[in-house]
Amino acid sequence: MKRVYMYSFHERAWHWMQAFVILVLLYTGLEIHLPNRLFMCFNLASRIHVAFGFIFVINAGLGLLYHIFTNQLRQFIPEPRDFVSASIRQAVFYLGGMFRGDPHPFEKSPDRKLNPLQKLTYLAILNVLLPFQLVTGFLLVSAHFHPPIVEYAGGLEWLATLHALAAWLFGAFVIMHVYLTTTGHTPLSSITAMITGWEEVDDDHRKN
Amino acid sequence: MNIRVLVLISAAFVLISIPTLATSDRIHPEFDLLDRDGRRVIESHEPLSPMKTCGQCHDTEYIESHSDHVRPQRRLAHEVESPDPGSDVPFDADWLKTYGRRHVGGGPARDLGFEMNCFLCHIETVDREAMMGEMRRERFEWAVTASLGRTGLVARVGDSWIWKRDALSEQGRWPIDRIALRGPTDENCGACHGLVHRGSAPLVIPEGDPAELTMTLRTGSIFSGQRISDSGISTVNKEQTIRPWDVHAERVMRCSHCHFSLNNPAYALEIAATRPLHLRFDTRRQAFSEYLHRPSHQFARGRGSMDADPSTEPVTMRRCEMCHDAEPMHRWLPYPGLHFQKLSCEACHIPTSPMAAVREIDWTVAGEDGKGIVRYRGIEGDWGDPNAHVTGFQPVFWPRLDEDGRERLAPFNVVTTWFWTAGEPSGRVSPAIVAAVFHDGVACRPEALERFDSNHDGVLSDEELILDTRDKRDWVAARLADAGVVNPRIEGDAQPFGIHHGVMRREFALCECVSCHAAESRLYADLEVSPTAPFDAEPILRRTGGIGNAGRVVRATEGRWVARMNREGDGAPELYVPGADRNVAVNRIGIGFMAVVVFGVAVHGSARIVTGRRRRR
Secondary structure: OEEEEOOOHHHHHHHHHHHHHHHHHHHHHHHHHOOOOOOOOHHHHHHHHHHHHHHHHHHHHHHHHHHHHOOOHHHHOOOOOOHHHHHHHHHHHHHHHHHHOOOOOOOOEOOEOOOHHHHHHHHHHHHHHHHHHHHHHHHHHOHHHOHHHHHHOOOHHHHHHHHHHHHHHHHHHHHHHHHHHHHOOOOOHHHHHHHHOEEEEOOOOOOO | OOHHHHHHHHHHHHHHHHHHHHHOOOOOOOOOOEEOOOOEHHHHOOOEOHHHHHHHOOOHHHHHHOEOOOOOOOOOOOOOOOOOOHHHOOOOHHHHHHHHHHOOOOOHHHHOOOOOOOHHHHOOOOOHHHHHHHHHOOOHHHHHHHHOHHHOOEEEEOOEEEEOHHHOOOOOOOOOOOOOOOOOOHHHHHHHHOEEEOOOOOOOOOOOOHHHOHHHHHHOOEEEOOEHHHOOOEEOOHHHOOOEOOHHHHOOOOHHHHOOEOOOOOOOOOOOOOOOOOOOOOOOOOOHHHHHHOOOEOEOOOOOOOOOOHHHOOOOOOOHHHHOOHHHHOOOOOOHHHHHHHEOHHHHHOOOEOOOEEEEEEOOOOOOOOOOEEEEEOEEOOOOOOOOEEOOEOOEEEEEEOOOOOEEEEEEEEEEEEEEEEOOOOEEOOHHHHHHHHEOOOOEOHHHHHHHOOOOOOOOOOOOOOOOOHHHHHHHHHHHHHOOOOOOEEEEEEEEEEOOOOOOOHHHOOOOHHHHOOOOOHHHOOEEEEOOOOOOOOEEEOOOOOEOOOEEEEEEEOOEEEEEEOOOOOOOOOOOOEOOEOOHHHHHHHHHHHHHHHHHHHHHHHHHHHHHHHHHO
16 A cells, blocks of 8 residues: 545645535525424525525635646546446446455546546536536526526526425435545545545556 | 792693694684585574585585595495495495495485585594484485584484584684594594504404494404503403504504595605606695695505406505615515515515404395394404404415516405305395395294204304305205295305505514425415305405405315415416425435435445455455
């Protein structure tokens, strides 16, 4: 095993900030969606939800800029070559190889932190789910300023329904994401890495 | 001079001067009381003519032609005297004998001899009983004179009235120093329109016929600045209810402050329809002397609950926001603009009525007095009974079309009138015929007792008089048919009444978010229209008062009808209330998706743990 400095301070700070904001948004969103079921009053929940929505946007924008200027954005872009077979190999590992103790099919390195399935997932989340949620949320929160746009988008009820559906998908992603952090070298190695920046990886890893 | 004597003389002078000072602001001069031919009544001994008497200085023809109050046909509906809405019956002597108590005369009534009675609203003590008595005897020309019965100016002698010379001024004119003439007070308005109360005496529900409390009966509104806790009405949590019955009354506003004469220079407000586009405010005013000569008696009004066609009845009253700046007081409210677009001020500031109101008037049966049975909401006990416990009620919120073209949720009470109709086209069956089914003029008919007297006490109570079964309905229908009524059937007429009085100030207004933003949203709460409607009868909602198609009366269970906001389909308001409106299917999909993920994680994780242990062994 070798210790690798996997995540820079900026990456870690950005990640935990975004994680905190998403959890707050999910919690307050649930409070708005189902009032009187949780532990926060509706008024406070709605104010926090909107405020954190804007924080979410700002943080996402900062993250985008960071990844662009550090040339890290390429990490999120799937490589066309061998992408399908590589994805199948990763899926087979999750469904079978992991139980047999097989090594990870892809070596994790500071220049290549995401496996093909992760890239596919982040591609969908960052390019579809996140913008969709931001747009519907912004239209909902500012509906009274531009009724024609809201009307064109299908009306408040339709927007709110889509926003809620996307929120459920975000919630499911969070559960899946947290679980998959336990599939590293040890159950806590990935989370530890996201805290300290250092992660232990196999030094005799099979090359893909 | 002894200083003590000087003080006493000064005090006496002040005391003597007080009445003089108090009356010095009376600008109305003495005037002759004239009959229809312009002769002094003290000489002709004829009934007084307000058109001639008041017409000495005021343009009474103008006033009569510019008065909402002289138009009787469109003003009275679903009153407790008759199942007929006033608009559907011809105006004649019988109409006046039925509704005349709350009619000022003039207009079509003038043709019958009942002139516009200025004194109803311009003096303090009006003898309505005497006035009504003359109308019942069809001596309409004497009705105005009789209404002065309590002033001491006239006295009844036998079947007629004589003018009392010694009660008039030295010149035989109206004694203005003794009987003041002044602008209408709240009490004058309240005499016909609802329960109005001023002063420190505890407010109580007046005994006797409540028919004159129309606004209170229809909406539960009381115009009084007295705190509910100080009133004599037994209400829920009375001791803790320190808010007044109406905040505007508490702030010493009068009815005429909002319902002002449209050409009163002090209040004149040019309506948008006639105001030049480039003017916000027109400084040109009618001279006060011109106004006094020709005071319009068309008073500023909002959208009346009776108005089926609002285009014919322009709204002339100031809206809340024309006097109030809501923005500084609602900074605590998230998205105030959105709330103001969707909610009327009344929705939050009159969210409940602490007073009871009429729920149903059932003319399909008849009480001992031959009238229909009035059923109330929000009261345990009888109306007017000091021991009755008033629980109040929550009005239904329905979208109301406002003058700016927006639909806003506003509180409504719904009063349903049940009645028998017959023939084609259908006409309403006379209450006298219905009454004859139950009473023979002396006592209850034995056949009626047999079917309705469930507690066998020999008396038909209001609770027992209800046609809630097929047997009872068919029996009454058969008796009506025996009386010559063709094809009798029951219809229901549900009338919405917007609630605009009984305003609460902010400390007591609806400001808890979860009142509306919750599964049990206040905005979507039902209002019971009829818990036990006549068998198989269906109330038809009148679309008046600006309510849109979202207002519905629907059957909740067999025989029970509720007023409800239609939330889906045609006519549903453009409304999405977070916390109250949610798509159940999306929630199920979302929760299902989460469950699948959690299940997958659990299975995958368990398998990893098990296989990991095996490998280690």
